[in-house]
Amino acid sequence: MREKKEVVPAPAGAATPVASTPWRGLRLGDFERVWIAVLAVLIGMVVGALFVLWSGKNPLVAYQALWQASFANWSSFGEMLVNVTPLIFTGLAIAFAFRAGLFNIGAEGQFIVGQIAAAWAGYAFTGLPAVLHVTLALLAGFLAGALWAAVPAYLKAKRGVHEVINTIMMNYIALYFTHFLVNGVLRGHPYLPVTKEILPTARLFRFLPNALIAESSRVNAGFLVALACALLVYYLMWKTTVGYEIRAVGLNPTAAEYRGISVAKNLILAMLVSGGLAGIGGAVQVLGIQYKFYDIFSFTNYGFDGIAVALIGNNHPAGVLGGALLFGFLARGGTAMQSIAEVPKEIINIIQAAIIIFVAADMMIRRLFRLKRKGVTDGALE
Amino acid sequence: MQMKGIGKVFPGVVANDGIDLEIIPGEIHTLLGENGAGKTTLMNVLYGLYQPDAGEIYLRGRRVAIGDPNVAIALGIGMVHQHFMLIPPFTVAENIVLGDEPRKGRVFIDMKKAIRDVEAISEKYGLKVDPLARVENISVSMQQRVEILKALHRGAEILILDEPTAVLIPQEVRELKMITDNLAAQGKAIIFITHKLKEVMAMSHRITVIRRGKVAGSVNPQETTPAALASMMVGREVLLQVEKGPASPGETLLSVENLEAVNNRKLPALRGISFELRAGEILGIAGVDGNGQSELVEVITGLRKANGGRLQIKGRDMTNKGPRQMAEAGVAHIPEDRQKRGLILDFNVAENLILGSYFKRPFARGINLRYDRVYSHARELIKEFDVRTPHEKTPAKSLSGGNQQKVILAREFDMSPEILVAAQPTRGLDVGAIEFVHHRLVEQRDKGKAILLVSLELDEILSLSDRIAVMYGGKIVGMVDAADADEEELGLMMAGGGQRDEGESAALRGATRNA
Numbered sequence: 001m002r003e004k005k006e007v008v009p010a011p012a013g014a015a016t017p018v019a020s021t022p023w024r025g026l027r028l029g030d031f032e033r034v035w036i037a038v039l040a041v042l043i044g045m046v047v048g049a050l051f052v053l054w055s056g057k058n059p060l061v062a063y064q065a066l067w068q069a070s071f072a073n074w075s076s077f078g079e080m081l082v083n084v085t086p087l088i089f090t091g092l093a094i095a096f097a098f099r100a101g102l103f104n105i106g107a108e109g110q111f112i113v114g115q116i117a118a119a120w121a122g123y124a125f126t127g128l129p130a131v132l133h134v135t136l137a138l139l140a141g142f143l144a145g146a147l148w149a150a151v152p153a154y155l156k157a158k159r160g161v162h163e164v165i166n167t168i169m170m171n172y173i174a175l176y177f178t179h180f181l182v183n184g185v186l187r188g189h190p191y192l193p194v195t196k197e198i199l200p201t202a203r204l205f206r207f208l209p210n211a212l213i214a215e216s217s218r219v220n221a222g223f224l225v226a227l228a229c230a231l232l233v234y235y236l237m238w239k240t241t242v243g244y245e246i247r248a249v250g251l252n253p254t255a256a257e258y259r260g261i262s263v264a265k266n267l268i269l270a271m272l273v274s275g276g277l278a279g280i281g282g283a284v285q286v287l288g289i290q291y292k293f294y295d296i297f298s299f300t301n302y303g304f305d306g307i308a309v310a311l312i313g314n315n316h317p318a319g320v321l322g323g324a325l326l327f328g329f330l331a332r333g334g335t336a337m338q339s340i341a342e343v344p345k346e347i348i349n350i351i352q353a354a355i356i357i358f359v360a361a362d363m364m365i366r367r368l369f370r371l372k373r374k375g376v377t378d379g380a381l382e
Numbered sequence: 383m384q385m386k387g388i389g390k391v392f393p394g395v396v397a398n399d400g401i402d403l404e405i406i407p408g409e410i411h412t413l414l415g416e417n418g419a420g421k422t423t424l425m426n427v428l429y430g431l432y433q434p435d436a437g438e439i440y441l442r443g444r445r446v447a448i449g450d451p452n453v454a455i456a457l458g459i460g461m462v463h464q465h466f467m468l469i470p471p472f473t474v475a476e477n478i479v480l481g482d483e484p485r486k487g488r489v490f491i492d493m494k495k496a497i498r499d500v501e502a503i504s505e506k507y508g509l510k511v512d513p514l515a516r517v518e519n520i521s522v523s524m525q526q527r528v529e530i531l532k533a534l535h536r537g538a539e540i541l542i543l544d545e546p547t548a549v550l551i552p553q554e555v556r557e558l559k560m561i562t563d564n565l566a567a568q569g570k571a572i573i574f575i576t577h578k579l580k581e582v583m584a585m586s587h588r589i590t591v592i593r594r595g596k597v598a599g600s601v602n603p604q605e606t607t608p609a610a611l612a613s614m615m616v617g618r619e620v621l622l623q624v625e626k627g628p629a630s631p632g633e634t635l636l637s638v639e640n641l642e643a644v645n646n647r648k649l650p651a652l653r654g655i656s657f658e659l660r661a662g663e664i665l666g667i668a669g670v671d672g673n674g675q676s677e678l679v680e681v682i683t684g685l686r687k688a689n690g691g692r693l694q695i696k697g698r699d700m701t702n703k704g705p706r707q708m709a710e711a712g713v714a715h716i717p718e719d720r721q722k723r724g725l726i727l728d729f730n731v732a733e734n735l736i737l738g739s740y741f742k743r744p745f746a747r748g749i750n751l752r753y754d755r756v757y758s759h760a761r762e763l764i765k766e767f768d769v770r771t772p773h774e775k776t777p778a779k780s781l782s783g784g785n786q787q788k789v790i791l792a793r794e795f796d797m798s799p800e801i802l803v804a805a806q807p808t809r810g811l812d813v814g815a816i817e818f819v820h821h822r823l824v825e826q827r828d829k830g831k832a833i834l835l836v837s838l839e840l841d842e843i844l845s846l847s848d849r850i851a852v853m854y855g856g857k858i859v860g861m862v863d864a865a866d867a868d869e870e871e872l873g874l875m876m877a878g879g880g881q882r883d884e885g886e887s888a889a890l891r892g893a894t895r896n897a
Binding site: 240256 | 462473547684685686704705706707709715717722723724725726727728729733738740741745746749750
């Protein structure tokens, strides 16, 4: 279990860097947040190990299988990144909206419409150079996601309707609307509910295609797009006036309004960017992995897992990268654990759930941690 | 009653550090101290809300342990909190007997007996109330009486009054003095918590000053002066009177005519307000809370729409422009709620200091926010305004109230406004910070700014303003020169013109307050 260390990188410099002031209440410094994430992961692993033991198997064997699934060779590592990439996008999307005080449960739907828009742009435009075609298809994904987010954004900003309700409903509309499209106008196969395949010019570059070396993987330039988006989100949120406004609105709309920052404008903007990020995620999935849109019969779950990723990552791009890496790693390792160590895959769900609970309940973890360090004196603190 | 060596430590703060206090029956004993000095903590220890970490409490010579308020009540200790603990739709009698109701059988409340009881104690202590009136319909000073009666009904021998005069106009303060004198004459001990010097001198038999959790001294009012008390409270010499020369008003910068607006509940809050504000003067708006002052400030700063009337800045019509446009037209605003409106508490000090100017040079270049400029700008202002913060990157929520207010002042003055709207700029601040704010406001006036000062503290209005307007029921009911202002007269105007019994005016006041 020692090897889990590198799974959670440090979310560096969040909103307010330096200065927790010890004499005025406890403030969660960034360093402490990283600690909590690491502790949560370790506790999750221990809880998982207990369940493995309970099912009569050896946890060490199980965890070795889990590790091997992602780190045995370049191929497995690449495939892990394939799992990680969409989670980065949806995690970023949710984190971005959250900074404006919005809870975007609709990343799932935005991801789905991003997929179908990119698939369409991937085959409908012909004769374009690859760079342009890929950009265009990514843009199509972005726009579709943003459009999907625009409805709840408008309703929230202008009508005060809570975004959680509307984003959830938009997920279902995305599911059935794409179902309708891929069985209708966009159907590209005589009897399967799929679109036409995208043109080679719209494909994202694969780093480990079979032909070149023995180890192959579907990992592609989409991962780099994800990293670029994380950087962009960081820049936008913490280095520009746009991000300043969005964070101001998210933290205190009354104060933002008082100095002339439009709350409605920033809510809409944040939601559109959020939806766009999830939409690019969907586009990357099509352009890098699937090459066509397959009818989605039940949700992909990338959008929902993105909520947990953003939560673990404290709504910071660096944290989102860490969270996506962790979840991608666990998802990939789950299957391996089942086949090699004969441990039910559901154990992975338990581990994931335990981690989320402990991160969400950071108060609880802090309490536990303090108790260990200082004895029971602080019990009556809050 | 005796408290010996009371100590109470909160994480990081020593709230009480070996406090001794002795109260005798028939005495009105004042605890005087700044916000955060530890007076309320001490009283909460006495009332059983906190357990002391050190020290002992003796009642009539016997040592007692007060585990919770029920024990305190049983021991004859009653407390009237600053924020009343009454149930508005219940009648006066119902509120007074609440928790100790006379019963018929086991389950039924004997309302007739309750009313008789209330009338009896009301008679005995000379606290007139109407037992059948609903609390929501009576005035604040009446509600205070109900609170006192509630404590007496529970058999309180020691009565703690926490900042009882904060919500009262001068005339009502005098009524309260009569009540407390009467109670003391009947052998009750009264502990009176306050930070207002003037009342202390008038109302108490003995004064204990608390500074930083310790007793700074105990004196009789006859043997001391407000200035001496103030320096005891703060630990250094304090200027009680704001030093300011005569105003030299210039051109009219802001004028409003027949301004009308509604409050958050869509009820009329401003009913035709007109005044002019000139450069180089401080216009004070006095009034009891909830008479339209907040709405007036919001309309002037662009945060609330006016439904009627006109607002002009330097002759230009600016009615119903937004907050950004008003700020750009030269209106700075120190909001009454600094934590909700004035600051983004999770932003650091530097980020808060650019809340009004982040989109302008030198901070913004395109969409880029140049944090090096933001931080160097913050360092300058922190120095200039003496903001006590460990770092410009410290979150605003970690600062004390006074320093938070300094951040707001620094930001608003930095906009080089022509008009400054200051809404309750010293609320909740300690004496040192109040001095600072007052000094800066007068300094701005002398620089030729027009200042609109809204305050619930009549003393503050009297000491800072050049002219005073009194608001009542959404109207300006009087406008006087500060030089001719008379506290009595202002008090009457604040109460709605004259009549001070519990007739229509009180009901109206109750209604606007609840709004």
